[in-house]
Amino acid sequence: MxxxxxxxxxxxxxxxxxxxxxxxxxxxxxxxxxxxxxxxxxxxxxxxxxxxxxxxxxxxxRPDLKRGNFTEEEDEIIINLHSLLGNKWSLIAARLPGRTDNEIKNYWNTHIKRKLYSRGIDPQTHRPLNSLITTCTSNKRGNNSSSNNTQITTAANDNMGFQINMQTTKKKQEVADLLVMSDINNNENEDSNSSSGVTTEEIYPELNLELSIGLPAQHGTISSSCIKVYDKCLKQNGKTGVCLCCCLGFQKSEACSCKSMVMAPRITTAPENNLC
DNA sequence: AATGGTCTCAACCGCGAGAAC
DNA sequence: CGTTCTCGCGGTTGAGACCAT
Incomplete structure (x- = not known):
């Protein structure tokens, strides 16, 4: 056997x-x-x-490994191959002698993504970010209970760019992610006059949260933390497009530089300190 | 100089496809 | 033919280096 x-x-x-x-x-x-x-x-x-x-x-x-930094030429090859092959790192590596799939994957996540964001290109789709007004769907429970949906929509913001210097640790990122959810929860709870201490899960066991948020397109400095948070949101919600400031609830709605772009109820009741 | 935050990348984890039994 | 294993892959993690205050 x-x-x-x-x-x-x-x-x-x-x-x-x-x-x-x-x-x-x-x-x-x-x-x-x-x-x-x-x-x-x-x-x-x-x-x-x-x-x-x-x-x-x-x-x-392996003795045939190429050590050292990636060249501009290699960068472009990786970008082009990724646009064709997606996250098929082994296939991409096969076309770059001396580079490993792991190396390319790491390089993509730490350098090329940032490079593409600064060019205003979404690294997943290879399309311009400012054309993306999309829907983030958090559907972890796999049930569309339409009466319990929360839908929040913003548009791409050309002015803000990605110059959010998020001084966050990984734990803060996790908290930030939770903030997104808890802010939504708060809105839900406000709507239903719920008291604190009761989770949304308890109130809405079949809750589906749907977000529609746009990404800024201006060139700027993007920290990998920003990208990680964005990616996490992307992954959890399945689609593209998050304004991090709004997503993380790091500013008051009236203070947010992207307020003019907000088209629907904001995600957050914001913390006192405005990090935007 | 000390402390805390961020970045990088080597290594691990879990899964799917195909092979071995 | 079903079960179990190996191999290879993509995603994720965490230690340590680096940087900012």
Whole structure:
């Protein structure tokens, strides 16, 4: 019946590789070649699972890897290939000798996305950001209970750009994400005169939250935090288009520079300090 | 100099497809 | 033919480097 497990996970190391482990892996592959990742760790005297060995070799130890910064030419190749292939990093890597899928993926997330945003291009769709007036649909519960929907719409803002220097930690980002939801919840609760301490989930077990928000298109400095929050929202809601200021509820509606673009009820009852 | 926030990237995790039994 | 495993992939995480105050 089937095959035996690839490794005994109780007896394997995790985390960063040591020099000694690297040397063992390199020496073994020099002698025996790549492949047979399942049996490799034991044969090479490594307390690692085969998967980990494969990853270490492919992403770091392979002799044909090109080290150093990506060139402008490589940037453009990646952008073009991504527009054709999407997040098929292995396919993109196959067309860039000496680069790994992991490396390209990291580079995309940390550099190229920002570059595209600053050009006013959405990195997912490769279309101009200011043409996007879209719908974010939070439908985690998978049920469209139309009477309980909240719909909020803003348009793209050409003036604000992405010059939001969000001094947020990862935890703050999570809080910020929750803020979005809780602000919506607050609006819902205000509407229904609900008292505090009761979650929206309790009030609306089948709640579907639908947002329609636009992204600014002006060139500017974008922190990776902004991009992460944007991506997270994008992922959770399935579609494109978030004004972060509004999304995070970081400003009062009357103080927000994109107020003229707000077309529908705002997301938030904002905190006192205006970070916009 | 100390502290706290942000960025980068190596490594891990989980999943799907196909192979082995 | 069904079950289990391997391989490879894309997404995510977290440690440490770097930067700002």
């Amino acid at each position: 089937g095959r035996s497990p690839c490794c005994e996970k109780d007896h394997t190391n995790k985390g960063a590789w040591t020099k000694e482990e690297d040397e063992r892996l390199i020496n073994y592959i020099k002698l025996h070649g790549e492949g047979c990742w399942r049996s490799l760790p034991k044969a090479a005297g490594l307390l690692r699972c085969g998967k980990s060995c494969r990853l270490r070799w492919i992403n770091y130890l």
